[in-house]
Amino acid sequence: MTSLDLALIGNSSVAALIDANGTIVWSCLPRFDSDAVFCALLRDGRGADDYGFFEIELADFARAEQAYIAHTPILKTRLFDLHGAASKSRISPRDSSSSAGCFAP
16 A cells, blocks of 8 residues: 555544545454454555455556545445446445444533
8 A cells, every 4th residue: 555545434442544545444343352354554566476465456447436425424436437437335334233222412
């Protein structure tokens, strides 16, 4: 990785760090204190045997835009190629059956 400019999604049970291209580079599942399932924070580059992340890659990738939707925990990533754009939204919804319950301020 060349940048640690990462977005966070989570729901008080799990969390994930998403890079500017929408790749999940770190996540521990099924709980915060579990081992990391995706753990590419310290990778040096990309190679044929690279692992530890999840991404959707465009063939003719040109650029990416990423932002949280206003007043929500929803992360929206738009990937652009030479022919158009693709969009992916990420949210980690809270499990209403959890023992922690829901709190509304």
